[in-house]
Amino acid sequence: MRTIADHVLDIAQNSVNAQATHVKIKFVEDREKIVIKIRDNGCGMDEEKLSKIFDPFFTTHKEVRRVGLGLPFLKQNAELTGGYVHVSSTPKIGTILEATLFKTIDCQPIGDLAGAFATLVTSSTDVIWEIERCLEKRCYEFSSKALDGVDLSSPKVIKMIFEYFKSMELSL
Amino acid sequence: MKIKSLEELQKIKEKALKEISGRETKKRGRIVVGMGTCGISAGAKDTLRALADELEKQSIDDIAVIQSGCMGLCEVEPTVEVQIGSEEPAIYGHVNEEQARRIVREHVMKGKILSDILVKRGKV
Ligand SMILES: Nc1ncnc2c1ncn2[C@@H]1O[C@H](COP(=O)(O)OP(=O)(O)OP(=O)(O)O)[C@@H](O)[C@H]1O
Ligand code: FES
Ligand SMILES: [Mg+2]
Numbered sequence: 001m002r003t004i005a006d007h008v009l010d011i012a013q014n015s016v017n018a019q020a021t022h023v024k025i026k027f028v029e030d031r032e033k034i035v036i037k038i039r040d041n042g043c044g045m046d047e048e049k050l051s052k053i054f055d056p057f058f059t060t061h062k063e064v065r066r067v068g069l070g071l072p073f074l075k076q077n078a079e080l081t082g083g084y085v086h087v088s089s090t091p092k093i094g095t096i097l098e099a100t101l102f103k104t105i106d107c108q109p110i111g112d113l114a115g116a117f118a119t120l121v122t123s124s125t126d127v128i129w130e131i132e133r134c135l136e137k138r139c140y141e142f143s144s145k146a147l148d149g150v151d152l153s154s155p156k157v158i159k160m161i162f163e164y165f166k167s168m169e170l171s172l
Numbered sequence: 173m174k175i176k177s178l179e180e181l182q183k184i185k186e187k188a189l190k191e192i193s194g195r196e197t198k199k200r201g202r203i204v205v206g207m208g209t210c211g212i213s214a215g216a217k218d219t220l221r222a223l224a225d226e227l228e229k230q231s232i233d234d235i236a237v238i239q240s241g242c243m244g245l246c247e248v249e250p251t252v253e254v255q256i257g258s259e260e261p262a263i264y265g266h267v268n269e270e271q272a273r274r275i276v277r278e279h280v281m282k283g284k285i286l287s288d289i290l291v292k293r294g295k296v
Contacts, residue, residue: 002213010212017241061242067213112217119217123207123239140177147181150188153202153236155227160184162221171175 002068003111004034004101007077010069011038011097012120016127018042020094023127025120027113028134033083034101034110041094050089074099080106114165117142122152122161135172142168200234201256201280206249208242214249215268222269223252226276235280248291254279265291 008027015023020042028035045053052058056072075085083100101107113133121129121144131142142165150157205211205220224237235256245251248265254275255261262285264275271289278284285293 006212009207009217010209013207013209013212013241061209061246067210067246069209069213115217115221119207119220119239122220138175140175142177142181146178147185147188150185153238154188154233155224155235155237156191156233157184157188158220158224158237159228160188162224164180164184168175168177168180 001108002073002077003109004036005111005113005116006069007074007108008036008038008113009116009119011071011074013123014071015040015042015095016124018044018095021127022130023120024130024132025117026132028132029110030136032103034099034103034107036097036099036101038097039094040096044091044093044095045089046091050087053087054085077101077106077108114169115162118158118162118165121147122158125152133168133172138172140168140171198234199236201254202236202238203275203280204238204240204253204255206241206243206245206251206253207239208246208249210242210246210249211251214266216250218269219250219252219267219272222272223276226273227280230276230281232276232280245291251291256280256283260293261295262286262293263291264289 012023012025015038018040020040022041024039026037053071054075059070078085078099078101081102081104083102085099087095087097089095117131121142128144133140203223205216207216227235243251250267252264252267252275253261264286266289274286278286
């Protein structure tokens with residue numbers, strides 16, 4: 001079964017593929033729901049493209065229907081819990097995704113969120129990532145700016161970043 | 173309530189700049205992990221983590237670990253491309269954590285191609 005962390009990783013990759021240089025992720029969780037916001041300054045989409053992003057046949061990948069990831073699946077999963085996914089976009093300005101999932105029995109497990117964040121922030125030196133993660137009233141944050149000049153392809157650094165997110169998740 | 177997360181990042185930065193970039197980092201090779209939708213679904217982030225962990229454990233810091241998008245090899249994800257020096261790249265498929273560690277110990281450290289998980293040689 002796919003996890004919400006898999007979705008976050010997959011959806012945020014779209015921002016990178018859309019040439020974003022700045023991506024902000026907010027992942028806020030309380031007892032009853034999960035709210036995810038991803039905002040990027042990538043190429044954006046016009047009305048026509050925007051109207052197709054939840055169409056499972058629109059994606060460039062032939063295999064996604066088997067793997068269960070991508071925007072149509074996120075939407076389907078969110079709606080199954082009584083939640084929703086909303087995407088707004090402006091060409092050349094960027095895209096904002098907002099998803100709300102209620103923690104019903106139909107809600108997918110959150111999964112390895114720490115690993116998803118660590119993977120994203122080490123995926124490219126051209127993107128500034130800002131992450132805010134809250135569980136009830138406790139929050140932690142990440143900003144790529146704090147790692148300015150650090151070689152993100154170094155195995156040591158990648159390992160440290162995985163451990164950073166893991167310990168942050170544990171501290172919540 | 174905010175946890176002191178940015179201070180922790182500052183520590184990572186100091187450590188990284190002191191231990192790593194301090195000396196001239198001439199890379200001997202690179203490992204590319206496919207992080208497209210299929211890769212993610214097949215567990216590529218665990219592959220990435222295992223690669224970084226094993227390289228660090230073996231004190232190897234002259235290999236760059238890079239992520240790429242879709243390699244178009246959905247059936248054999250997670251995929252990993254290894255290129256050492258000027259040798260032809262090797263593309264491995266179904267690279268779970270265990271195979272990732274094998275790649276580091278056999279291919280990166282001993283120059284041995286792992287033919288049982290090899291998908292192809294050369295560029296994707
Ligand atoms: N943040 C975004 N900014 C701009 N375009 C987007 C964004 N997210 C999705 N899209 C558009 O919607 C399409 C479908 O997205 P989806 O993730 O389902 O498929 P995709 O094939 O993974 O796209 P890609 O790998 O090219 O990003 C993408 O090809 C892209 O054109
Ligand atoms: S990630 Fe599956 S075909 Fe591209
Ligand atoms: Mg995508």
